[in-house]
Amino acid sequence: MLHPEREQIILEDVLAALGQPVRLGVVRRLSSGEEKFCGEVVQDVPKSTMTHHWRILREAGVIHQRPEGRKLFVSLRREDLDARFPGLLDLVLRAR
């Protein structure tokens, strides 16, 4: 399960990851910072579609995924994103 290091996070990848309604919705639902069970973040999207979206978000450095038993937990990499691109996440979360 690939997670780029903070220094490897690339602006284009983050923008592309955020630039899709389901993925932006996920990021909004994770914005409290709390780790959540993947199945509780999204309920109405087919599992195979979500596997794709989780991968895009994870490989861009936007989220962190952690397996525990049979479950997969997910959290927003807010500290890393704020360090790499100060203000970006806040701006995107605020915008409508």
Next chain:
Amino acid sequence: MLHPEREQIILEDVLAALGQPVRLGVVRRLSSGEEKFCGEVVQDVPKSTMTHHWRILREAGVIHQRPEGRKLFVSLRREDLDARFPGLLDLVLRAR
């Protein structure tokens, strides 16, 4: 040639349009605000590929294209983007 109205510009579309190296490069080269001839903004990308990238940028509301004779001119929709998503463009142009 579709140009969305300011109010129709959608965050996800703008992020997706900016989230690609060639397109982000174009936006950086247009950041002075000056209108430029399309062929002068990008030289090393195949024309059919650029037609695709121009369309993505234009339909997202990031650029404005204007035909004049056989030439196509392009400019950044900075005022519209700043009005819709204050700070986003500056932040993206500043980030490395």
